[in-house]
Amino acid sequence: MSLADGRIPVLDIGPALAGAPGAAEDLAARIARTCADTGFLVLAGHGIDPALPAGCFDAAAQVFALPDDEKLALKVGEYNIGYLPTGAQVIRTSKVAEVKKPNLNESFYIIRDYPPDHPAVLEKRPFVAPNRWPPGLPAFRAAALAYFAAMEALAQRLLPVFTMALGMPPGYLAGDFRDPTCTLRLIRYQPQPDPEEGRFGFAPHIDTNFITFLAQSALPGLEVRTAEGEWLRPPAIPGTFVVNTAEMLGRYSNGRFTPTPHRVLNQNNAMRYAIPFFFGPDNDAVIRPVPSCVTADNPVRFEPLLYEDHRRQLNLRNFAHRQAQPAVG
Ligand SMILES: O=C(O)CCC(=O)C(=O)O
């Protein structure tokens, strides 16, 4: 057994999803164990039709293959919705490394699909705007939204299990995830067979949401940093999902489940694609450590945080086009 197999466990969630007696409790205990260690796990037995991630990877290949002018016509605006060209994201919030060079990837962000006349759009609610669909790719929208819906449903089914892993009753966090913040990010990484110092496909970072789901990419490149500072590759088992914990789970857990830094280096001789699905609380949720994680030995470590405020801060810091100063690199 390689080290990664022990540190990034493969968990069959089939029995828990089927409601087998004791299965959810058992899964929650395993999730708690890995969350307190690497915070990465691999999900098998999830019941997602493999055609859905496959369709989404195809959609990603199609959108990035469009000519630059068509991609730039879909460029992100005030929020991260649409196309983000290479060079636009510098991870300034990394605590792991001082990152100065922009990531070598281009991205396409999809959020919950609001029609232009949706009340939330008309009211200009923060972080709400219509998706930017490529006009020349009729199948793209359907493939992306089918994948989005399946992943949101899976995330909602796992929320009670993660809540139990925190030591709380399964429904305790449901009120913070009534209209959860979900983002599907399609990513294409340029090849870097011979990477220069400090230049990454995706620089070391932690995710800022609650939990992230990564359908297995066809090519390797994702690396996860253990507490000892070693970089591991998650088990690349086709058909599974790599799941990682993110900053809000860390806050709910009062620091017990710290989000784990990870990075991407595409040392293959071909483009690498990824389709992370980010699951986060409602914009108006106030994130506080849960009572089971606050003890005399571990008093409250985090102030209450309105999720929308957190997102606003990040939006300003990590993206070049929203900086008063041009990005470094
Ligand atoms: O490309 C990957 O495998 C990981 C992407 C990632 O870490 C992210 O989008 O936050």
Ligand SMILES: [Fe+2]
């Ligand atoms: Fe990430």
